[in-house]
Amino acid sequence: MSIKNYFVYIIRMGLFLFSFLLLIVAPLSADRKQGVTLEFQEQIQKNKSFRQTPKYRQKILELNLIAAIKNIINTRFYQKREEYYRNLSIANVDYESPTSPKVYYIKFQNFFVRVEFEFNPETYLQRPKYIKVVMPVEDPSFESP
Numbered sequence: 401m402s403i404k405n406y407f408v409y410i411i412r413m414g415l416f417l418f419s420f421l422l423l424i425v426a427p428l429s430a431d432r433k434q435g436v437t438l439e440f441q442e443q444i445q446k447n448k449s450f451r452q453t454p455k456y457r458q459k460i461l462e463l464n465l466i467a468a469i470k471n472i473i474n475t476r477f478y479q480k481r482e483e484y485y486r487n488l489s490i491a492n493v494d495y496e497s498p499t500s501p502k503v504y505y506i507k508f509q510n511f512f513v514r515v516e517f518e519f520n521p522e523t524y525l526q527r528p529k530y531i532k533v534v535m536p537v538e539d540p541s542f543e544s545p
Contacts, residue, residue: 457522462490464521468528469493469508476533484509511535 450456466488473484487509494507501520506513516530 451523460525461522463525464517464528465493465495465504465506465515466490467525468513468515468531469506471528472511472513472531472533 469488470485473481473488477484492508495504497504501522502517504515504517504521506515512534514530514532514534515528517526518529519526
């Protein structure tokens, strides 16, 4: 065996021993904590129970309705949007759901809206699937004599 081959052999064996020691020592030095999975599952259950509270469901519904109104303001009343935004709060919005938990009728200032959601709006934040806006007629020429 030549000296050059001997040095290559020594370097390879050294690298092999070093990597072998790393594989053995690294898992031993890792700080493992038992019960992380249990904590994770407990937190999921807490979140689920919190999301079922009436206060949380009402807040999600209000956020969905306000977002729907903002969408209407941005698309239909772009020039006057700042004026509408100043008055936009859930206290100034009247709404009800007489037919289905996914369909809401909303009254805000001078217009009415029918909003339909894909899923229950008390459960998920979402955009409306269907929006119908009804404005009152203000032109006197359309009134009957």
